[in-house]
Amino acid sequence: MSIYNEFNELYPYIQSIRKLKTYLSFDMSFPKDWKLPKKYVPQDSVIENKSTDPTMRLISFGVEFNEDTVNTIVDSIKNVIKYNREIEEKELLFGLKVQELKNIFEKQNLITLQDLKFDLESNKLKLDDEYGTIENRDREEHRVVEE
DSSP states (O other): OOHHHHHHTTGGGEEEEEEETTEEEEEEEEETTOOEETTTOOGGGEEEEOOSSTTEEEEEEEEESSHHHHHHHHHHHHHHHHHHHHHHHHHHHHHHHHHHHHHHHHHSOHHHHHTOOOOOOTTTOOOOOOOOEEOSOOGGGTOOOOO
8 A cells, every 4th residue: 555545544634743763753633522532542652732723632643663553553543533533423413313303393293293203223223332532631741541
């Protein structure tokens, strides 16, 4: 895979990639409300820095420069992006569905609404949250660790 293809998904969020002795630091700028799921982010590789933009989080992902660790951290960053984009899409979809439901309630009479039922296929819907997230806590130490 080419380096262009590898970084294409990261591109909107990359602020810089720096060499620090034998380490690489991927400095990423994410929206302030984005989470860093523990499932994807090794907490010892992440530092939150001050951002000049109050709507953004500046997160540095640092790893020793070798093929395995660089590939792992790039995959982690991609997973953070995918996770948060999915949350944004779900929130948008939720808003649309609430509006649809509101329209139904406005147009139907009470008797019809009392008979309203929702059938969901349970094998397609998982309701448990398997993700812990790394939040922006311990600011003085610039750590972004969460339970």
